[in-house]
Each structure stands twice: as structure tokens, then as C-alpha cells.
Amino acid sequence: MRTVTKDNITDVFAAYFAEDTDPRTREVLIAMTRHIHDFAREVNLTHDEWRKGLEFLEWAGKITTPERNEFVLLSDVLGMSSLVDMQHSVEGATSSSVLGPFHVSNPPVLNIGGDMKRDFEGEVLLVEGTIRDLNGNPIPGAKLDIWQTAPNGMYSSQDPDQDIHSFHGLMTADENGRYAFTTVRPVSYTVPDDGPVGEILRAAGRHPWRPSHLHYIASADGFRSLVTEVFPDDDPYLDEDTVFGVRDDLVMTYxxxxxxxxxxxxxLSGKVDDAYSRVDFDLILAPA
Amino acid sequence: MRTVTKDNITDVFAAYFAEDTDPRTREVLIAMTRHIHDFAREVNLTHDEWRKGLEFLEWAGKITTPERNEFVLLSDVLGMSSLVDMQHSVEGATSSSVLGPFHVSNPPVLNIGGDMKRDFEGEVLLVEGTIRDLNGNPIPGAKLDIWQTAPNGMYSSQDPDQDIHSFHGLMTADENGRYAFTTVRPVSYTVPDDGPVGEILRAAGRHPWRPSHLHYIASADGFRSLVTEVFPDDDPYLDEDTVFGVRDDLVMTYxxxxxxxxxxxxxLSGKVDDAYSRVDFDLILAPA
Known part of the structure; x- marks a missing residue:
């Protein structure tokens, strides 16, 4: 008879696989399980801790809705989302950074030079740049899906007082790959911390803040879509983004x-008399 | 500015911990996250695979109810539940083995020599043994909470045709630590495989079968409660229990x-004329 022990259980798990299993599935599931087992062995995980972990997952399942996915948030605050992003970034292209849960479908068209803040108050921020390939050539007609928080720190999908497309826009770059729009500065904000992920943050003595940022999804025929963010270099949370999204090449001066x-x-030309800020952010896309 | 990279993100995660964090919480969360990161790096986990993992957890959350906990089942089929059991087994005591999801509260009293099968048909199985301490001394008055499948392969909580206490009983050992009861043989059965855990089993080419077993929770004042199972040595699934519950010392001959x-x-004395089977299973409890 096969004796299962705490030392051989990972091998027994691997031995249960049928011979004709898809090799990648086998590789991923066995590596995942080996790391879960090694973790339990390394810390000598107790029954109480194991039950706490299961209750955590149950709770996360219970509060997850189409608008709030606690498992994505967990992945974000553990750095897993950023790690997957980083290990598939292409050398020479703009770094990718977390998508987050606040992107909405069918954003409204935003013309080049258009205004994304609409009726919201605040100092105007002028954002512009060029979308290029790895050789520095502009990509005419590249698309930019752009979104950000309102000045109250909330995305439209979190805020019943905003319409769903508030601070969202879809821009098509010109024949020189240029894009430009106006908005107000996005603000630093907290990820939802009233669920199980909040318990992890509190247990670790961590805050739930993210530095302010603009989200972009850049795409063009023949290129890999790029999900990224741009951060101002004076944000107090730049060094401690709770979802680990900050990369050197994504930090810009306003x-x-x-x-x-x-x-x-x-x-807004002719309508802005006050001081304003300006940020240049070029995006470099890798080939598909 | 702190630059987060795929190589330093685990250290950055650890650096986010406040100094006054509970040391065990810190140890467990950092080890867990290091293993999750190492897993992602080792297999170069893709965005598609990562999303598949998140969808798996969402699905598990959606189908989890008080009667069916898919996260416990996941832990079971990955061998995690058994690993935690094994690493807290006490040398010299009876091995612990998976609780499973089918235990019910407030089982009915089953007197020594009582019958747990009630009106169910099948060859009688006589089960008896002694509950002892690590020195071999009997433990008078030890309690045994016993449960098993009906002959149809279902536990009472799965089967609308059984009352909730069918094939459940709570026995108090006599002054010599002896217990004894009659039942019918429990049968091999499958874990639920119509949810996300079933997808893992199919992806691995694994079956969902468990060898037949009797469940016990043994307890007595001054002793550690023991959750365990006893398996017959002729079960075809003994070498491939899908939840890794079989241990050498839990396999008995009927x-x-x-x-x-x-x-x-x-x-049942005077009422059983046919052949029957008999199994001796002693339990050894560790001190609290």
C-alpha cells in the first residue's frame, strides 16, 4: 500500500496525474501544489491557521460581485497581479501596470485635445504624448482607453453621483501617433478595506493607499495591448503603493x-486663464 | 524612489509590514506570499493562467454554501488538509485523517453494542476496539463521534431520503475504554466533481473516488481530540484516495x-443468523 506522509504527499499528488495530461497544466498545477505544501511545511501551519485561511476564501467569495472582486484585490495587495505584469513586460517597451477593477466597457470617444473632466472643478492638467514602436517610430491611429478617479477619489463605477462614463475616454492618436487631452489631477485613494483583504492589510500594519494615477490601455494593429498607469513624481504614496503598481518609467513630472x-x-482653449499643469507621457508598444 | 521589479517584489511586500506586527502573522503571510511569487516566477505564469486562477476562486466562492464548501474540497484534493493533519499528528498516537464536510452536530447517542445501520440492509459489520493513552492504558468514558456513508454512497446531509442523523452516533466507552457497535460496510464514494474542483480533477486526469471508511472523532478529558478514519484493507481505492486520507495505521482487515x-x-444479538464481518480498531490518544 502507498503510505502518504507529510514528506511524500507532494510526490503522491504528482503521481496521481494521468499520463496524457496537458504538459503545461501538469507543470502549473504541480508547481502550485508543491509551493502550497512547502509553505505549510515551512511554517508548520496549524489547523487553526488553515481554517482561518479557508474562512478568508469563503468570505472573499461571499462579498465578490461583478463590481467588486475581492480575489482580484487579494492578488493586487499580495503583489501577484504586478508580478505577472512585470514578468510579461517587454524590454524597451513601456512597463505594464495593474488594470485594477474600475475599467468600464464602451468608454465615450474623446477627441484629440478634448476635455475629460467635463463639469468637475480643479486645476487643469494637460496630458499629451506620442505612441511609438520599439524603434521610436510613431504609431498612427493607435487607440488609448483612458480612465481615472474623480477629485473625490472615486471611480465612476464606485460613485452613484457620477455617470458610468465620467472620467473615461477613448482616444485615437493622430497620424504622428500624438494624443492630448485635458482633465483634473487624479487623486490618491484607498482600495476597499472593509472586507477580508482589509483584514490582511490591518494584520500587516499596512495602509490601503494608492498613489494617484491615470490608467491607460494602449492598442494598435500589430502590437501587444499595453495596460499601464502614469504617476506624478510628487505623490506621497509613490514608494508604498498598496498594489505595487509603480515602475520607474511610469513616474512623470506634472x-x-x-x-x-x-x-x-x-x-478648453480660451477658457483656461489660471495656472495649469502639463505632463508628457509617451508610450512604447511591443510588437504582437 | 523604490523600484518594484519581478525580482524584488517579495522583499518589497515584506518591507511593507509595520514593525509592531504580530510575529507569527508576519511569518505566515510573508512565507505564503513568497511561495505564491516563487510559483509565478518558476512557471512564468501568464496573464491568461492568472485570470483562470481568479475565475476558479470566484466560481468556488459562488457555489460554496453551508452544506458544500468548495474551498475545503480544494484543500482536500490538493492534499493540503491531509498535510496539515499529518504535521500535527503525535508520534505514537493514532494518525489523524480528514474531517471532510459531512460531520453533523448533535449526533444521537449510540449505546455500547448498539446498531447504527437501523433499517438499512446489508451484511452486518461489527466494529469494536479500545481507546488508550500513549502508555497503553485504557481511557474510561472516552467519547466517540462516529459517522459513515449509507450503502448508497451518500452521507445523511447529502441525501434527502435519509434523516440527518442516519449513520451517525455518539458512543461513550466503558470503564475499560471499550467501544463496540454494529453497522453495514461503508462504501467507496466520489467527492462532488460538478464544480471547479471537478475541473482540476479532470485536468489532471484524476478520478474523484475515496476508499470506504468510518469516520471517528475521539475525545476525552485531558487528551487531544482526534479526527480520524478507518479503511478496509481490500478497498480498490486505498492507494489512490482522492483526498490523501489513507495512513498505514488506519487500514484494518474486515x-x-x-x-x-x-x-x-x-x-442485534439473536437477530443475525447470516455471516458477518468484524473489525478491531483501537485508538490511541495523545495528551492535551
């Missing part, structure tokens, strides 16, 4: 511009 | 007894 200097060619 | 030899002192 440059203060004097009153009366707002340029032509924008939806 | 000894065939000739017709007309059923003993005195049982509820």
Missing part, C-alpha cells in the same frame, strides 16, 4: 504652467 | 465470520 499660457488647439 | 456465530451483548 510641470506647473503660468496663468495665461494655456495653448491653442484644445477644447 | 474479518469474515461464519453464519451463526454472532455474539451476545449486542442490540
Amino acid at each position: 510641470v506647473a504652467q503660468p496663468a495665461g499660457s494655456f495653448p491653442e488647439g484644445f477644447e | 474479518v469474515a465470520q461464519p453464519a451463526g456465530s454472532f455474539p451476545e451483548g449486542f442490540e
Whole structure:
């Protein structure tokens, strides 16, 4: 008879696989289980701790809805989402960074030079840049799906007072790969911490803050879609993003511009008399 | 600025912990996350695979109810439940083995010599043994909470045709630590495989069968409660229990007894003329 012991159970698990199993499935499931077992052995996991883990998963399952996915949030705060992003980033291309749960389908068209803040108040932020390939050539007609928080720290899907497409826009770059729009500064905000993931943050003595950022999904025919974010270099949470999304090449300076200097060619041209800020953010896409 | 990379993200995760964190919480969460990260790096986990994992957890959350806990089942089929059991087994005591999801509260009293099968048909199985301490001394008045499948392969909580206490009983050992009861042989059965855990079993080419067994929770003042199972040595699934519950010391021979030899002192004495089987299973409890 086969004797299962705490030392051989991982081998027994692997031995249960049928011979004709898909090799990648086998590789992933066996590696996953080996690491789960090694973890339990290494810390000599107790029954109480194991039950706590199961209760955590049950609770996460219970509060997960189409609008709030606690398992994605768990992956985010454990750094797993960022790790998967980073290990599939392409050398020379713009780093990818967490998608997060607040993207919405069918964003409204935002013309080049258009305004994404609509009726919201605040200092104007002018965002512009060029979308290029790995050789530095512009990608004409590349698409940018852009979204961010409102000044109250909430995305439209979290905030009953915003319409679902508030602070969302879909822009098509021009023949030189250029894009440009106006908005207000996105703000730092907290991830939801009233569920099981919040318990982990509190147990670790961690805060739930993310530095402020603009989200982008850049895409173009023949190129890999890029999910990324751009952060201002003066955000207090830059060094401690609770979902580990900050990368060197995604941090930009919001440059203060004097009153009366707002340029032509924008939806807001002629309407902005005050000082404003400007950020340049180029995106480099890898081939598909 | 702190640059998060795929190689340092585990250290950054650890660095986020506050200094006054509970040391065990810190140890467990950091080891868990290190193993999750190492897994992702080792197999170079893709975005598609990562999303599949998240969808798996969502699905498990959706079908989990008080009667069916898919996360416990996942832990069982990955060998995690058995591993935690084994690493807290005490040398010299009876091995512990998976509780499973079919235990019910408030089982009915079963007197020594009582019959647990009630009106169910089948060859009688006489089960008896002694509950002892690590020195071999009997433990008078030890309690045994006993449960098993009906002959149809279902536990009472799965089967609308059984009352909830069918094939459940709570026995108090006598002054010599002896227990004894009659039943019918439990049967091999399958774990639920119509949910996400079933997908894992199919992906691995594994079957969902468990060898037949009697469940016990043994307890006594001053002793550690023991959750265990006893298996017959002729079960075809003994070497491939899908939840890894079989241990050498839990496998017993059901000894065939000739017709007309059923003993005195049982509820069924005088009512069993046919051949029957007999199994001796002693339990050894560790001190609390």
C-alpha cells in the first residue's frame, strides 16, 4: 500500500496525474501544489491557521460581485497581479501596470485635445504624448482607453453621483501617433478595506493607499495591448503603493504652467486663464 | 524612489509590514506570499493562467454554501488538509485523517453494542476496539463521534431520503475504554466533481473516488481530540484516495465470520443468523 506522509504527499499528488495530461497544466498545477505544501511545511501551519485561511476564501467569495472582486484585490495587495505584469513586460517597451477593477466597457470617444473632466472643478492638467514602436517610430491611429478617479477619489463605477462614463475616454492618436487631452489631477485613494483583504492589510500594519494615477490601455494593429498607469513624481504614496503598481518609467513630472499660457488647439482653449499643469507621457508598444 | 521589479517584489511586500506586527502573522503571510511569487516566477505564469486562477476562486466562492464548501474540497484534493493533519499528528498516537464536510452536530447517542445501520440492509459489520493513552492504558468514558456513508454512497446531509442523523452516533466507552457497535460496510464514494474542483480533477486526469471508511472523532478529558478514519484493507481505492486520507495505521482487515456465530451483548444479538464481518480498531490518544 502507498503510505502518504507529510514528506511524500507532494510526490503522491504528482503521481496521481494521468499520463496524457496537458504538459503545461501538469507543470502549473504541480508547481502550485508543491509551493502550497512547502509553505505549510515551512511554517508548520496549524489547523487553526488553515481554517482561518479557508474562512478568508469563503468570505472573499461571499462579498465578490461583478463590481467588486475581492480575489482580484487579494492578488493586487499580495503583489501577484504586478508580478505577472512585470514578468510579461517587454524590454524597451513601456512597463505594464495593474488594470485594477474600475475599467468600464464602451468608454465615450474623446477627441484629440478634448476635455475629460467635463463639469468637475480643479486645476487643469494637460496630458499629451506620442505612441511609438520599439524603434521610436510613431504609431498612427493607435487607440488609448483612458480612465481615472474623480477629485473625490472615486471611480465612476464606485460613485452613484457620477455617470458610468465620467472620467473615461477613448482616444485615437493622430497620424504622428500624438494624443492630448485635458482633465483634473487624479487623486490618491484607498482600495476597499472593509472586507477580508482589509483584514490582511490591518494584520500587516499596512495602509490601503494608492498613489494617484491615470490608467491607460494602449492598442494598435500589430502590437501587444499595453495596460499601464502614469504617476506624478510628487505623490506621497509613490514608494508604498498598496498594489505595487509603480515602475520607474511610469513616474512623470506634472510641470506647473503660468496663468495665461494655456495653448491653442484644445477644447478648453480660451477658457483656461489660471495656472495649469502639463505632463508628457509617451508610450512604447511591443510588437504582437 | 523604490523600484518594484519581478525580482524584488517579495522583499518589497515584506518591507511593507509595520514593525509592531504580530510575529507569527508576519511569518505566515510573508512565507505564503513568497511561495505564491516563487510559483509565478518558476512557471512564468501568464496573464491568461492568472485570470483562470481568479475565475476558479470566484466560481468556488459562488457555489460554496453551508452544506458544500468548495474551498475545503480544494484543500482536500490538493492534499493540503491531509498535510496539515499529518504535521500535527503525535508520534505514537493514532494518525489523524480528514474531517471532510459531512460531520453533523448533535449526533444521537449510540449505546455500547448498539446498531447504527437501523433499517438499512446489508451484511452486518461489527466494529469494536479500545481507546488508550500513549502508555497503553485504557481511557474510561472516552467519547466517540462516529459517522459513515449509507450503502448508497451518500452521507445523511447529502441525501434527502435519509434523516440527518442516519449513520451517525455518539458512543461513550466503558470503564475499560471499550467501544463496540454494529453497522453495514461503508462504501467507496466520489467527492462532488460538478464544480471547479471537478475541473482540476479532470485536468489532471484524476478520478474523484475515496476508499470506504468510518469516520471517528475521539475525545476525552485531558487528551487531544482526534479526527480520524478507518479503511478496509481490500478497498480498490486505498492507494489512490482522492483526498490523501489513507495512513498505514488506519487500514484494518474486515474479518469474515461464519453464519451463526454472532455474539451476545449486542442490540442485534439473536437477530443475525447470516455471516458477518468484524473489525478491531483501537485508538490511541495523545495528551492535551
